[in-house]
Amino acid sequence: MKISQLIGERFKERPTGCVIDSHALMYRGGYMKYVANGSFSQYPPLRRVCRKIEAILRQEMDRLDGQEVLFPAALPASLWEESGRYQSVGRELFRFQDRSGIPMVLGMTHEEAAVQLVREYAQTYAKYPFMIYQIQTKFRDEARPRGGLIRVREFTMKDAYSFHTSQKDLERYYTRCLEGYHRIFARVGLPEVIAVASDSGMMGGSLSHEFMLLTPVGEDTIVRCPHCGFCANKEAVESSDMAADISPESFSETCPACGQRGLTLSRGIEVGNIFQLGTKYTEAMGMQYLDQEGNPCYPLMGCYGIGVERLAASICEARHDERGPIWPVSVAPWQVHLCCVRADDAQTKEAAGRIYRQMEDMGLEVLYDDRNVRAGVMFSDADLLGAPVRVIISPRNCQEGKGELTLRDKSRTELISLEEIAGTAGRWVRELAEQLESALDR
Amino acid sequence: MKISQLIGERFKERPTGCVIDSHALMYRGGYMKYVANGSFSQYPPLRRVCRKIEAILRQEMDRLDGQEVLFPAALPASLWEESGRYQSVGRELFRFQDRSGIPMVLGMTHEEAAVQLVREYAQTYAKYPFMIYQIQTKFRDEARPRGGLIRVREFTMKDAYSFHTSQKDLERYYTRCLEGYHRIFARVGLPEVIAVASDSGMMGGSLSHEFMLLTPVGEDTIVRCPHCGFCANKEAVESSDMAADISPESFSETCPACGQRGLTLSRGIEVGNIFQLGTKYTEAMGMQYLDQEGNPCYPLMGCYGIGVERLAASICEARHDERGPIWPVSVAPWQVHLCCVRADDAQTKEAAGRIYRQMEDMGLEVLYDDRNVRAGVMFSDADLLGAPVRVIISPRNCQEGKGELTLRDKSRTELISLEEIAGTAGRWVRELAEQLESALDR
Numbered sequence: 001m002k003i004s005q006l007i008g009e010r011f012k013e014r015p016t017g018c019v020i021d022s023h024a025l026m027y028r029g030g031y032m033k034y035v036a037n038g039s040f041s042q043y044p045p046l047r048r049v050c051r052k053i054e055a056i057l058r059q060e061m062d063r064l065d066g067q068e069v070l071f072p073a074a075l076p077a078s079l080w081e082e083s084g085r086y087q088s089v090g091r092e093l094f095r096f097q098d099r100s101g102i103p104m105v106l107g108m109t110h111e112e113a114a115v116q117l118v119r120e121y122a123q124t125y126a127k128y129p130f131m132i133y134q135i136q137t138k139f140r141d142e143a144r145p146r147g148g149l150i151r152v153r154e155f156t157m158k159d160a161y162s163f164h165t166s167q168k169d170l171e172r173y174y175t176r177c178l179e180g181y182h183r184i185f186a187r188v189g190l191p192e193v194i195a196v197a198s199d200s201g202m203m204g205g206s207l208s209h210e211f212m213l214l215t216p217v218g219e220d221t222i223v224r225c226p227h228c229g230f231c232a233n234k235e236a237v238e239s240s241d242m243a244a245d246i247s248p249e250s251f252s253e254t255c256p257a258c259g260q261r262g263l264t265l266s267r268g269i270e271v272g273n274i275f276q277l278g279t280k281y282t283e284a285m286g287m288q289y290l291d292q293e294g295n296p297c298y299p300l301m302g303c304y305g306i307g308v309e310r311l312a313a314s315i316c317e318a319r320h321d322e323r324g325p326i327w328p329v330s331v332a333p334w335q336v337h338l339c340c341v342r343a344d345d346a347q348t349k350e351a352a353g354r355i356y357r358q359m360e361d362m363g364l365e366v367l368y369d370d371r372n373v374r375a376g377v378m379f380s381d382a383d384l385l386g387a388p389v390r391v392i393i394s395p396r397n398c399q400e401g402k403g404e405l406t407l408r409d410k411s412r413t414e415l416i417s418l419e420e421i422a423g424t425a426g427r428w429v430r431e432l433a434e435q436l437e438s439a440l441d442r
Numbered sequence: 443m444k445i446s447q448l449i450g451e452r453f454k455e456r457p458t459g460c461v462i463d464s465h466a467l468m469y470r471g472g473y474m475k476y477v478a479n480g481s482f483s484q485y486p487p488l489r490r491v492c493r494k495i496e497a498i499l500r501q502e503m504d505r506l507d508g509q510e511v512l513f514p515a516a517l518p519a520s521l522w523e524e525s526g527r528y529q530s531v532g533r534e535l536f537r538f539q540d541r542s543g544i545p546m547v548l549g550m551t552h553e554e555a556a557v558q559l560v561r562e563y564a565q566t567y568a569k570y571p572f573m574i575y576q577i578q579t580k581f582r583d584e585a586r587p588r589g590g591l592i593r594v595r596e597f598t599m600k601d602a603y604s605f606h607t608s609q610k611d612l613e614r615y616y617t618r619c620l621e622g623y624h625r626i627f628a629r630v631g632l633p634e635v636i637a638v639a640s641d642s643g644m645m646g647g648s649l650s651h652e653f654m655l656l657t658p659v660g661e662d663t664i665v666r667c668p669h670c671g672f673c674a675n676k677e678a679v680e681s682s683d684m685a686a687d688i689s690p691e692s693f694s695e696t697c698p699a700c701g702q703r704g705l706t707l708s709r710g711i712e713v714g715n716i717f718q719l720g721t722k723y724t725e726a727m728g729m730q731y732l733d734q735e736g737n738p739c740y741p742l743m744g745c746y747g748i749g750v751e752r753l754a755a756s757i758c759e760a761r762h763d764e765r766g767p768i769w770p771v772s773v774a775p776w777q778v779h780l781c782c783v784r785a786d787d788a789q790t791k792e793a794a795g796r797i798y799r800q801m802e803d804m805g806l807e808v809l810y811d812d813r814n815v816r817a818g819v820m821f822s823d824a825d826l827l828g829a830p831v832r833v834i835i836s837p838r839n840c841q842e843g844k845g846e847l848t849l850r851d852k853s854r855t856e857l858i859s860l861e862e863i864a865g866t867a868g869r870w871v872r873e874l875a876e877q878l879e880s881a882l883d884r
Contacts (some may be wrong), residue, residue: 041559042512070484096538141541
């Protein structure tokens with residue numbers, strides 16, 4: 001599409017009140033607009049990034065034998081009373097009444113709804129194991145929304161729920177999901193995301209993991225041992241029984257797993273989490289199945305979450321320079337940004353228009369800038385929109401029958417003949433995609 | 443996928459409390475599960491139908507030069523106070539307070555959010571016209587939810603908002619959208635949907651249209667004149683000034699447009715609507731642009747809605763027999779239903795498994811029933827799941843090297859050699875798709 005038609009505002013200046021770069025850059029680039037505390041509308045570039053993330057999430061959930069469902073976002077409070085969460089969850093839960101005065105909640109997660117959906121279906125062992133997932137709007141009335149899209153009160157979440165007849169089967173599937181999550185993060189361009197034991201992880205089991213993007217601006221603190229590979233959320237270590245007598249200061253001292261000294265602390269953004277829930281919800285909600293001997297049993301559950309907008313912002317946080325995001329090709333709003341420098345020059349504009357049509361015909365996603373603006377404005381916008389491949393058609397190169405092909409991360413720039421530049425841009429896009437895929441084999 | 447793994451419950455008996463066929467059949471077929479009054483969870487078959495409808499909606503919105511965005515579902519009440527709707531809309535609007543006591547609403551439609559998103563962006567005439575759309579969960583606290591998915595309190599909606607600098611441009615775009623809507627309904631398999639003047643339609647203008655699927659179970663009444671083609675929602679006719687002195691009984695008498703007698707009444711389900719909003723929201727919310735002479739002006743808006751689940755249920759209502767839905771191939775949860783009758787027969791099962799893999803390799807969406815159950819149970823489930831093409835592998839035909847290929851609507855049945863049956867099934871799927879597309883040219 002043409003950038004002149006793209007909805008959204010772009011700004012030169014870093015706005016006040018942005019404490020992290022991704023927030024400032026995505027605001028400046030016209031990715032989102034503030035609506036209310038912790039609540040944003042999405043302009044087309046962000047919507048495109050999120051839809052690409054969602055497509056990858058669907059593919060990977062299907063690969064894990066998941067089946068997509070959809071739960072209501074607004075749930076009767078009675079369902080949350082069944083699990084006990086209506087009482088145990090605090091003010092993060094949005095509560096209201098319908099016109100009849102019936103108490104309702106806005107779903108933060110959907111364990112109750114998942115159990116309600118399958119408890120009649122899965123009454124015999126032969127139906128197990130299975131996993132259902134949805135991609136849906138979630139609501140959390142956060143006390144302190146922050147970091148732009150990192151911590152908001154309304155967001156899109158992929159939440160998945162698996163059901164099992166034994167702890168062993170749950171653990172086997174949980175391990176598959178853990179590997180699936182690494183695939184997801186690699187595919188969206190963040191192969192460096194690490195899995196960190198959280199919650200009861202210190203107890204020797206592996207009841208839950210958080211997936212952390214290490215970054216100084218993260219709000220979580222991760223404890224790592226260089227000797228044994230121990231890795232945990234500091235909060236989890238502190239809250240576990242085993243570590244009850246360990247003061248926070250001691251983490252740089254002794255590893256609770258191997259006992260050696262030299263623990264390190266890092267900060268990170270949680271970009272996903274997986275939990276072994278056991279029978280917590282199925283017992284509370286009376287979901288049972290008959291095993292092979294006809295005995296009633298409570299199934300075990302796992303749950304698996306990834307927030308879409310937070311992941312988009314985290315990718316931006318990990319992949320940007322001072323001028324804008326450097327989107328991995330798999331999630332970039334457009335694959336190619338085409339700049340026609342000096343659109344008032346007929347020959348240049350004619351060449352750029354031809355190359356635009358060629359690339360569109362090839363199925364490339366192209367954002368075409370044919371505005372009659374200064375090159376500085378054009379490149380600044382291209383930097384903010386962050387397409388990984390850029391084609392620049394200028395009068396000087398055009399006269400010599402050439403155009404400039406460059407990567408957003410500045411690692412590669414070539415002059416290519418105008419006849420070949422569309423095809424070469426397509427090849428660069430494919431090569432970038434292959435580089436991402438190759439991370440899956442590691 | 444294999445039907446033995448498909449999440450959901452299927453029932454033989456028509457449930458009590460279902461007043462329309464689509465509700466009963468979609469309940470019996472394991473498409474949805476009741477959660478609360480007017481609120482359902484979606485099992486995988488319905489989710490698949492809805493996602494296909496959503497994909498068609500996106501394609502057609504993009505074709506109308508729309509750009510996808512996303513607004514918050516929960517909005518600050520202050521935004522609705524700007525437009526005046528916080529006061530004017532009644533109890534259908536879900537209202538609540540956040541943890542700080544700030545009043546909020548759950549969006550029924552998003553005119554206010556649309557204006558909020560673009561009012562700084564579109565401050566000069568050169569930015570116009572443009573259209574933004576989203577596909578998102580909507581909430582309406584209906585007094586009387588009914589008809590299964592036809593009238594619910596939470597649903598997915600495609601809502602689009604266009605902005606223009608003149609009534610003429612709005613009308614030109616509105617006409618494009620009206621044609622785009624006919625394309626949408628034809629593509630989902632409902633080419634018979636008609637556009638009906640609603641609201642102020644009687645006043646000679648065409649300020650809004652409803653798209654009606656004529657069916658005896660519809661809750662709207664449509665007045666039609668066989669002489670001049672006049673067509674309007676009865677409610678609209680009654681509420682218009684022009685018709686103020688016409689009693690409902692007279693509709694079967696005199697056409698308010700041409701004056702001739704013989705008006706007919708039909709019932710219909712509203713499956714979409716389009717409105718010329720004019721400057722109602724832009725004036726109320728102070729959105730202005732500068733025209734070519736530098737004068738501040740209020741842009742004109744159009745809005746365009748389609749409810750996804752209601753459309754899915756309407757398709758089922760229009761395309762079913764007593765045994766289940768007959769899904770148009772464009773929205774069918776699966777294209778092909780493969781039945782292995784007598785899965786206990788090794789040769790039959792081997793042949794069916796091979797054909798399953800062949801069809802999957804061809805990229806067909808296949809639901810494979812290899813359960814060891816009676817043929818009656820198998821066919822009953824296939825009827826309820828409604829895939830348009832069915833492949834039946836049975837011992838008797840298998841011994842002769844053949845399988846049965848049949849259409850869900852019973853219009854065609856052939857015995858085909860086992861070698862060719864996967865390819866022929868694929869051809870039948872393509873032919874069904876081409877039939878739907880051919881309706882676009884009419």
